[in-house]
Amino acid sequence: MIFSSWNVRGLRGDGKLRMVKDLRNKHRVQMLGLIETKRQIVTRFDVARIWGQGSPGWEYVGSDGASGGLLLIWDEVMFKLNNCYKGERWLCVEGMILKNSFNCVFVLIYGAHGRDEKIHVWEELSFIVGLCQVPCCFMGDFNEIVHAEERRGTIGLTRSAEEFKFWIQDMKLADLPLTDRKFTWFRGRSCSRIDRVLVSLEWLEEFPEAHLQGGPRGLSDHCPLIVEGRKLRGGLRPFRSLDSWFTHEGFLRMVKEEWRGLGELQFTNKLKALTEPPGRWHKANFGEKDKKIIKFEEEIKRTDDMVSNGVYDETLEARRKALVKCCERWYVRKEVHWKQMSRSRHMNDMDRNTRYFHNIASARRRNNMIDTLVINGRLVRNQARIKVAIREFYKNLYHQEDSPSMGFRDGLVVQIDEEDAMALEVMPSAEEIREAVWD
Structure with a gap:
C-alpha cells in the first residue's frame, strides 16, 4: 500500500507528465495526489x-485561473470512495481501504x-475531521515549517509557524519523519521542508510500519513524498531483557531452572x-496481553x-477483588x-498511557530505519546491498592483521632478580x- 503526493506546479508539458508516470510505475503507487495542477x-x-x-477513481479541485488546482487519483481495487469534500486549498476523500476494511x-492540501x-x-x-470522525491522513504542501532547522538560514519560528505547530498538537497528529532528505522545496539558495504527511494516532495504530521517503524532484521545485505501509526489514537482533518480565512471579524461577539444566x-x-x-x-506468558486483559474485564463485568x-456474597466479592x-x-x-520499547523519559506519563508509548516506539523504528546509503559515491536503496555494505564496513573496521606471536622470552621483558621479586610479594604496610590513598 503506497500513497504519494507531489507539488508539480502544472501538468503542461510531456516532461512533467512522464515524471509522474515514472514515479507511479516505479513505486507502484495506489493513491496519487498532485498539487498546483493549474487546471480549471x-x-x-x-x-x-x-x-x-x-x-x-479521481476527484479534483479546479485552479483559480493559472493558480492552484488539486487532483487525487486512486486505485478502485484498493480504495472505495464514500464521500468527497472540497475547499479552495484542500481536497478530502472519505472511504474504505478494502484490503483491511x-x-x-x-486530505490533499495546498x-x-x-x-x-x-x-x-x-x-x-x-x-x-470532526465531521468524518474516522482516522485521517493529511498530505501535501503545507507551506509552513514546524522546526527552525527545516528552513535554511532560519533561527526561530514565525508566529504562523508556531500556530501551525500548535494546530498539529491540538489535532493529535503525528508528523511522519522524512529520513532520506532534509528539505523538500528548493529555489536558488533557498530550501525548506514545507511538504509533509500528518496522520492521526488511530491511523498510526492501523499502519504502524508506515514509512515516509522523498523522491527525485526533477523538473519541479518540490520533491514528491511517498508513504509506504511496508514492513521494516531487519537483520539479526541482539538479545534484550524486558522490564515487564520481572513483574511476573514465574520469570526468575524459569531462569534458575534453565540455568541448572545447562549443566x-x-x-x-x-x-x-x-x-x-x-x-x-x-x-507463552506475554504473547496475548490484550486478550488476557479483555478476558479479565469480561469476568469483572460478569460479576457486576x-x-x-441481586446475587451477592463474600465469595463473589473476593472473586471480584482478585480479578x-x-x-x-x-x-x-x-x-x-x-515504555521500555519507546525509551521514553517521561516518567510522569506512566498512567496506563500505553498508546502514547506504542506510538513513540513505532516512530523510533521508522527513524532508525536505514532506507538509503551512499556507497562508493552512489546513493543505494537496495536493502540487500545496504546490509552487505554495512557488514563489510565493520568487518574491515575491526579486522586485526596477522602479527608474529612473541613471548616473554623474546626480549620484550627483562627477568628481574630474586630480591626484587620478593619485594613485590611483601604485604604493604x-x-x-x-x-597511597592520601596521594
Whole structure:
C-alpha cells in the first residue's frame, strides 16, 4: 500500500507528465495526489494519461485561473470512495481501504501564503475531521515549517509557524519523519521542508510500519513524498531483557531452572544458550496481553451483572477483588513493556498511557530505519546491498592483521632478580596504604 503526493506546479508539458508516470510505475503507487495542477477542469482523458491502464477513481479541485488546482487519483481495487469534500486549498476523500476494511480520510492540501489564510485553512480542516470522525491522513504542501532547522538560514519560528505547530498538537497528529532528505522545496539558495504527511494516532495504530521517503524532484521545485505501509526489514537482533518480565512471579524461577539444566557448560556458552528460553517463555506468558486483559474485564463485568441481579456474597466479592488485582497487574505489565520499547523519559506519563508509548516506539523504528546509503559515491536503496555494505564496513573496521606471536622470552621483558621479586610479594604496610590513598 503506497500513497504519494507531489507539488508539480502544472501538468503542461510531456516532461512533467512522464515524471509522474515514472514515479507511479516505479513505486507502484495506489493513491496519487498532485498539487498546483493549474487546471480549471480535469477530464477522464487527463487522468488516463497520468494513471495509465486501469479504471482509477479521481476527484479534483479546479485552479483559480493559472493558480492552484488539486487532483487525487486512486486505485478502485484498493480504495472505495464514500464521500468527497472540497475547499479552495484542500481536497478530502472519505472511504474504505478494502484490503483491511479500514474506514479513513485522505486530505490533499495546498497551503496558503498569508497568516490569516492559513488559519482559515486549519479551521476548515479541523471541521472536516470532526465531521468524518474516522482516522485521517493529511498530505501535501503545507507551506509552513514546524522546526527552525527545516528552513535554511532560519533561527526561530514565525508566529504562523508556531500556530501551525500548535494546530498539529491540538489535532493529535503525528508528523511522519522524512529520513532520506532534509528539505523538500528548493529555489536558488533557498530550501525548506514545507511538504509533509500528518496522520492521526488511530491511523498510526492501523499502519504502524508506515514509512515516509522523498523522491527525485526533477523538473519541479518540490520533491514528491511517498508513504509506504511496508514492513521494516531487519537483520539479526541482539538479545534484550524486558522490564515487564520481572513483574511476573514465574520469570526468575524459569531462569534458575534453565540455568541448572545447562549443566557444566562454560559460562559464555551458558549465556548464549540462555537467550532462547526467555523468548519461548515470553511468547507463552506475554504473547496475548490484550486478550488476557479483555478476558479479565469480561469476568469483572460478569460479576457486576450478578450483583445487579441481586446475587451477592463474600465469595463473589473476593472473586471480584482478585480479578481486579490480576487485571491491574496486566495493565502495568503492558505499560512497562511499551515504555521500555519507546525509551521514553517521561516518567510522569506512566498512567496506563500505553498508546502514547506504542506510538513513540513505532516512530523510533521508522527513524532508525536505514532506507538509503551512499556507497562508493552512489546513493543505494537496495536493502540487500545496504546490509552487505554495512557488514563489510565493520568487518574491515575491526579486522586485526596477522602479527608474529612473541613471548616473554623474546626480549620484550627483562627477568628481574630474586630480591626484587620478593619485594613485590611483601604485604604493604599501613603507612604505605595511607600514603597511597592520601596521594
